[in-house]
Amino acid sequence: MYTEPQRVREEPTPEVEPGQQPELQSAPYIPTSPPTPQPQSVPTPKPKPVPETTPEPPESIPEPPSAEEPELEQPPVPEPEAPVKPEPETPEITEPATPPIALRHPVPGAPVTQWFGKNPQMYKKWGLAGHEGIDFGCRKGTKVSAAADGKVLHCGTSAGYGPLGIYVVLEHHWGDVKGFSVYAHLSEVDKNITVGKKLSVGAKLGESGDTGNVTGPHLHFALLLCDQELDGYVGPKNMGSVWWHDPKPFIAEFNVAGTPNWIEDIDPDHVCGGPPIDYL
DSSP: OOOOOOOOOOOOOOOOOTTOOOOOOOOOOOOOOOOOOOOOOOOOOOOOOOOOOOOOOOOOOOOOOOSSSOOOOOOOOOOOOOOOOOOOOOOOOOOOOOOOOOBOOSSTTOOEEEOTTOOHHHHHTTTOSSOSSEEEOOOTTOEEEOSSSEEEEEEEEOGGGTTTOEEEEEEEEETTEEEEEEEEEEEEEOTTOOTTOEEOTTOEEEEEBOOSSBSSSBEEEEEEEETOOOTTOBOOGGGOSEEEEOSGGGBGGGGSTTOOOOOOSOOTTSSBSSOOSOOO
16 A cells, blocks of 8 residues: 655744854654564573483303303301300309308217207296207217317316216317317216317217206207307306307208108206306
């Protein structure tokens, strides 16, 4: 389609007087067509770099074992054993030392008619908790022997003939332990027994009887230990710091299998009638 071009109107030029600067006329407004938009350039995306890869070597194909050289089996490798932790040492328990006392039966084969500690009611009036020794029932004239090696401390009777009648006391030493053994109510003391004489275990001391305070013939055998306290069994004051102790745990015949069944009940016809007051 054809468009007629617009005509421009010409304005008259004003006259300029002498000495004046001519006024500048602005250029006539000529409408123009809007600018044609230019297409925007689109950035081209850069290609992502491809990481370099190292080609893996081809897997080697194992060769079959030769028939001439059979494949040897490798012995299994033992697994290392776990270290064994040492068990903690158990502390040793120290028990009270037992005196190394050893006694022999003074009248072998004779039955027990009254044990240590029996008949407490009768011995209570003398300040004792019970019978202070062991009574062995035996006929008058039975041989009485030393229960251990020792030295004669007393033989014969006490002042006024006393409740023990005729008796013998031996002094013993078992290591650091000092003690005494007593053999009472004898009918006689052997003629070879004298004060201060050293004797061996088994030596004859005399013969059993019924002298002193008794209900019948028997041997009263007792044990005294120095500085070995036992509640209720304080020994004679004139013998120092001594206490009566039960001889049974130290008599070998009582601690061997197959020994006789000793009588444990009081035999009123073969027991002591009361304890001694003073020995020497």
